Amino acid sequence: MANEKKFVQAITSRNEDFAQWYTDVVKEAKLCDYSSVKGCLNYLPNGYAIWENIQKNLDARFKETGVENVYLPVLIPESLLQKEKDHIEGFAPEVAWVTHGGLEKLEERFCIRPTSETLFCDHWQKVVKSYRDLPLIWNQWNAVLRWEKTTRPFLRSREFLWQEGHTLHATYEEAEERTKMMFDVYYDFVTKDLAIPLIGGRKTESEKFAGAQDTYTIEAMMHDGKALQSGTSHFFGNAFPDSFDIKYLDKENNLHSAYETSWGMSTRIIGAIIMVHGDDSGLVLPPRIAPTQVMVIPIAQHKEGVLDKANKLYDRLKKHGIRVKIDDSEKSPGFKFSEQEILGIPTRIEIGPRDIENGECVICRRDNGEKITVKLEEIETKLEELLETIQTDMYNKASKFLNSHVYFANTLDEMKEIAKDKIGFIKAPWCGNSECEDIIKAETGGFGSRCIPFNQPKVRSKCACCGKDAEDIVVWGKSY
Numbered sequence: 001m002a003n004e005k006k007f008v009q010a011i012t013s014r015n016e017d018f019a020q021w022y023t024d025v026v027k028e029a030k031l032c033d034y035s036s037v038k039g040c041l042n043y044l045p046n047g048y049a050i051w052e053n054i055q056k057n058l059d060a061r062f063k064e065t066g067v068e069n070v071y072l073p074v075l076i077p078e079s080l081l082q083k084e085k086d087h088i089e090g091f092a093p094e095v096a097w098v099t100h101g102g103l104e105k106l107e108e109r110f111c112i113r114p115t116s117e118t119l120f121c122d123h124w125q126k127v128v129k130s131y132r133d134l135p136l137i138w139n140q141w142n143a144v145l146r147w148e149k150t151t152r153p154f155l156r157s158r159e160f161l162w163q164e165g166h167t168l169h170a171t172y173e174e175a176e177e178r179t180k181m182m183f184d185v186y187y188d189f190v191t192k193d194l195a196i197p198l199i200g201g202r203k204t205e206s207e208k209f210a211g212a213q214d215t216y217t218i219e220a221m222m223h224d225g226k227a228l229q230s231g232t233s234h235f236f237g238n239a240f241p242d243s244f245d246i247k248y249l250d251k252e253n254n255l256h257s258a259y260e261t262s263w264g265m266s267t268r269i270i271g272a273i274i275m276v277h278g279d280d281s282g283l284v285l286p287p288r289i290a291p292t293q294v295m296v297i298p299i300a301q302h303k304e305g306v307l308d309k310a311n312k313l314y315d316r317l318k319k320h321g322i323r324v325k326i327d328d329s330e331k332s333p334g335f336k337f338s339e340q341e342i343l344g345i346p347t348r349i350e351i352g353p354r355d356i357e358n359g360e361c362v363i364c365r366r367d368n369g370e371k372i373t374v375k376l377e378e379i380e381t382k383l384e385e386l387l388e389t390i391q392t393d394m395y396n397k398a399s400k401f402l403n404s405h406v407y408f409a410n411t412l413d414e415m416k417e418i419a420k421d422k423i424g425f426i427k428a429p430w431c432g433n434s435e436c437e438d439i440i441k442a443e444t445g446g447f448g449s450r451c452i453p454f455n456q457p458k459v460r461s462k463c464a465c466c467g468k469d470a471e472d473i474v475v476w477g478k479s480y
Helices: 002-009 018-028 045-064 085-094 117-127 172-192 239-243 268-277 306-319 333-342 353-358 376-403 412-421 434-443
Strands: 032-034 041-043 075-077 096-101 104-112 136-145 159-169 199-202 214-221 227-237 247-249 255-257 259-266 294-298 324-326 347-351 360-365 371-375 406-408 425-430 448-453 472-477
Touching (some): 041 045, 045 136, 045 159, 045 172, 045 268, 117 159, 117 239, 172 214, 172 259, 214 268, 227 239, 259 268, 294 306, 306 353, 412 425, 412 434, 425 434, 425 448, 434 448
Parallel strands (some): 294 347
Antiparallel strands (some): 136 159, 199 214, 199 448, 214 227, 227 259, 448 472
16 A cells, blocks of 8 residues: 555646646656657657557548658758758757768768758759649658757657658649648647647747748647647748749749648647646546557456456457556556556456456546446447547546636736736737737736637737737737
């Protein structure tokens, strides 16, 4: 019992110290740990398994829209990076350089990719000649390196895993449509598979991706009220293609510019899953993304027939397509329950001598602790239904939290008052001037612009900062 108690107490309460709670969950759930290189992570089996499911589900959605996977090099020549001025200026502080090959100094430095727009454009310039070569709808799953000063597991690390999609189109309209399409893919995936509610919209000029014409973003609210940018889709227009002299001939042999998009989601989304759904006992994973959906735990397993019945139950569920594990270790049931909870496994099945005698078992929900007695002959159907119920309930709970922590303000004083006393987002009118954006962030203690939400009615209001006519209602918030 002492060991079981120590296991549970390893996690700090969310309300006591949210930052420490997050670190404790990452550590105790064995998701990742730091390597010998500051800011670089060792992704451990429990954490990487979540990323594998994210990759699997998201990749399937990509391919439904015509995306093809490729892989381009990790090194970018400095001369290549310099071709797009705005892009290199945006990334310059975070770039890591390779200066030597073996013992010899290189004639030209190589950047370890922070992102790959320049690599894609360099290739496309060589292969795109005609309208018949377009569109190119490509994506790569890879790692990138950005020399961040401050790092936290998943949320901000120097090397991280992600996917980066890059597409090239014959027309402005096609490229813009693809940008919006990929935004929709991200939005649908995060809300449905990760059970995370979102506010989606367009980034302001100062917050958009370096070199992009427009950036569309999905913003999630963490349990401490801060925003996490969870995925972005960028419309580049023809800035990158023109910088690389990518032109194509149309049907009449006229030469035209091409248009580009890029879009990405990274392992920081695992941080969102932790901070949206987790509780004081550890992770709470949505069933659709959980590596293990149910843990079978035999009770009094030393008694005759218990382990045999538990293993048969495991085999049945696995054959049915449910992701299942069995804990037949010598640990006590209490310790096993604590481990299942800290790992966020959506359900556990408890089965002991009395359950077997009655032809039933007990299913315990991780999200709310509810216990349900189920007949063994109905276990596949009932568990499948329960997993979908948990998925829906988790989304509804998080959505209720988000909606109850979005506040409205018309003036800077109102924004300051809300920022002082509450956590969450503030919706307030803005004139479009970046100076007002900076003032609002400074005066509210860090509430920056998160996005200009889509599908909002035309604004007839005054800027919360300067009092001039407002262009948009903006979502403001502190962020990771």
